[in-house]
Each structure stands twice: as structure tokens, then as C-alpha cells.
Amino acid sequence: MRIMLAPMEGVVEHHVRDILTRIGGLDGCVTEFIRVTDQKLPYKVFYKYAQELESDCKTPNGTPVRVQLLGSKPEPMAINAQELVNYGAKAIDLNFGCPAKTVNAHEGGACLLRTPDRVYAIIKAVRDAVPRAIPVTAKIRLGFEDRSSYMDNARAVEAAGADELTVHARSKVDGYKPPAYWHYIADIRAELKIPVVGNGEIWTVEDYLRCREQSGGADVMLGRGLLACPDLARQIKAHVQGEDYTPLTWAEICAMLYRYYALTTPLYCERNCGNRVKQWLMYLSRQYPQATVFFEAIKRKTTPPEIEACFQEALAASH
Numbered sequence: 001m002r003i004m005l006a007p008m009e010g011v012v013e014h015h016v017r018d019i020l021t022r023i024g025g026l027d028g029c030v031t032e033f034i035r036v037t038d039q040k041l042p043y044k045v046f047y048k049y050a051q052e053l054e055s056d057c058k059t060p061n062g063t064p065v066r067v068q069l070l071g072s073k074p075e076p077m078a079i080n081a082q083e084l085v086n087y088g089a090k091a092i093d094l095n096f097g098c099p100a101k102t103v104n105a106h107e108g109g110a111c112l113l114r115t116p117d118r119v120y121a122i123i124k125a126v127r128d129a130v131p132r133a134i135p136v137t138a139k140i141r142l143g144f145e146d147r148s149s150y151m152d153n154a155r156a157v158e159a160a161g162a163d164e165l166t167v168h169a170r171s172k173v174d175g176y177k178p179p180a181y182w183h184y185i186a187d188i189r190a191e192l193k194i195p196v197v198g199n200g201e202i203w204t205v206e207d208y209l210r211c212r213e214q215s216g217g218a219d220v221m222l223g224r225g226l227l228a229c230p231d232l233a234r235q236i237k238a239h240v241q242g243e244d245y246t247p248l249t250w251a252e253i254c255a256m257l258y259r260y261y262a263l264t265t266p267l268y269c270e271r272n273c274g275n276r277v278k279q280w281l282m283y284l285s286r287q288y289p290q291a292t293v294f295f296e297a298i299k300r301k302t303t304p305p306e307i308e309a310c311f312q313e314a315l316a317a318s319h
């Protein structure tokens with residue numbers, strides 16, 4: 001059983017990967033996507049998204065990190081994958097699920113699922129360009145307009161030589177609207193020989209158990225569920241392994257968020273300094289009522305002293 005942290009553009013950067021992997025239960029992470037057009041990208045772009053390139057492609061607690069590329073042209077994708085490996089990447093993940101309009105307008109992300117032969121061509125080019133020892137993995141949705149092409153795309157991924165497939169069990173048009181259609185993953189698992197990882201709409205241990213039952217597989221990738229409940233992977237593993245585990249308290253979560261704030265404050269201009277914390281609080285609100293209260297207090301605060309004061313109040317109240 002493996003649990004991976006999902007890539008989430010604009011949310012899961014290396015600090016979040018560090019914080020979440022330290023909590024435990026995670027077997028791997030994927031970076032936010034790095035957009036490839038025609039150019040060979042410079043190291044600074046790769047490094048911006050994958051700072052773990054400087055630390056053996058692992059988070060500080062030793063969890064492996066795959067670097068994700070998104071693009072529609074096989075040759076530039078292959079060249080950049082090769083370049084990434086030269087810079088130390090240990091695994092390359094390819095994105096075929098992004099629903100963003102700008103990305104799809106350039107024929108990247110989920111719109112490639114309309115043409116499984118293009119999915120094949122991109123993966124094949126990347127697979128041929130990087131050494132066999134470097135895993136090349138792919139992440140797809142079940143289709144673009146609808147879910148009818150899911151098996152064609154899954155077969156294309158395997159035929160092109162990918163080492164693993166993650167399936168976000170919805171089409172592009174399904175967006176992020178519940179439910180996730182986990183039973184399609186069972187069909188894919190029955191057909192493919194490579195490992196298949198299930199993804200989408202796992203917020204609780206009970207969701208994990210239902211996903212495992214419907215998808216027929218124990219391996220999952222968690223995205224928003226881990227932001228809402230940062231120790232969800234630990235809770236799932238403790239439950240499955242029959243171990244005692246006490247979920248994190250709000251006081252622990254609040255302290256974690258403050259660490260994140262302290263780490264990331266220097267990275268953003270003053271005006272944006274609280275934005276990432278506010279974004280995370282929105283996810284946490286789903287699981288912790290105290291996060292809603294904290295969010296209401298902080299949402300209009302913009303300066304570092306105001307945000308600091310909000311934190312001190314929330315930290316004091318959390319005990």
C-alpha cells in the first residue's frame with residue numbers, strides 16, 4: 001500500500017511537501033507541473049518548482065519527489081525530461097489531467113486525452129530519452145468531454161512504456177465536482193500490467209476504504225484531502241495496519257500553519273504575505289471548525305503585523 005501526495009499547482013510547493021511528509025504516512029510526492037513549450041528550460045525554472053533537485057530529489061525527511069512536466073509536443077518534452085535527469089531528477093511524471101483553460105488552449109494537460117495517440121507519442125518520446133532506471137509515470141483523468149476514452153488512454157500510457165499510471169477518476173468536464181468514479185480504475189487495473197494509483201475525492205479514512213473497494217487497489221494519491229486533514233495518510237495507514245493513532249489536534253495544526261507562514265513569508269511581497277495561509281485555512285475549514293473561525297479573523301488582514309497578531313491569538317486559543 002502506497003500513499004502519494006498529489007501535485008497541486010499554486011499550493012503544494014516544496015515547503016508544503018516538507019511539512020506534510022514530516023507528518024508521515026506518505027511514500028512519495030509530485031511537484032507542481034512545469035510547463036514545456038518549445039524551449040529547453042533553464043535550471044532556474046526546474047529549481048523553482050523542484051527545489052529537491054538539490055537534495056537527491058527527496059524532501060528533508062527522505063520522501064522521494066517526482067518532477068512533473070506538462071506539454072503537448074513530444075520532442076521538447078523529451079529534451080526537457082533528459083535535461084531534468086541531467087540535473088538530478090530521479091523520476092519524471094507527465095501531466096495529462098490539467099483542466100486549466102490556458103493550458104488546454106495550448107493543447108496541453110487534459111485536452112490531450114481526446115487523442116490517445118498523442119498521449120502515447122509524448123510518453124514514448126520521454127521514455128526513449130531518459131535512462132531505463134528513471135521511472136516515467138503519467139497522470140490522467142478519465143477523459144476530456146466525457147469518460148468514454150478512459151481505456152484507450154490507459155492503454156496508450158502502458159504501451160508507450162510508462163512505469164506507473166495515476167488516475168484522477170473524473171473527466172475534465174466533471175471538474176472537481178463529487179463524486180469521483182473510482183470503479184473505472186478497477187477496469188483499468190484489470191487491463192494494465194503496470195501499477196495503477198487511484199486518485200480523487202478521498203477526504204477521510206472511510207473514503208479511502210470505499211475507494212480501495214471500488215477501484216480494487218490499495219495505492220492512492222491524495223490532494224485536497226491532505227490539505228484539509230494533514231495527517232490523513234497516517235490515519236489511513238494506522239487504520240489499515242490496526243495500529244493506535246491519535247489524530248493531530250487543532251493546536252498541532254495551528255502550530256504547523258504558523259511554521260509554514262514563517263517559512264514562506266520572506267518569499268512573497270508584503271501585500272501577498274498571508275495569501276498562502278488563507279488558502280490552506282480554506283482547506284482546513286473542511287475538517288476543523290476552528291479553521292473557519294481563524295479564517296474569518298485573518299481574511300481581510302494584509303500586513304505582516306496584523307497577520308502575526310491573528311496567529312498569536314489563534315495559537316493561544318488553540319490550547
Ligand SMILES: Cc1cc2nc3c(=O)[nH]c(=O)nc-3n(C[C@H](O)[C@H](O)[C@H](O)COP(=O)(O)O)c2cc1C
Binds near residue numbers: 010098
Ligand atoms: C489547486 C489545484 C492544483 C492542481 N495542480 C495539479 C498539477 O499541477 N498537476 C496535476 O497533475 N494535477 C494537479 N491537480 C489535480 C490533483 O493532483 C488531483 O488529481 C485532484 O485534486 C483530485 O484529487 P483530490 O480529490 O485528492 O484533491 C491540481 C488540483 C488542484 C485542486
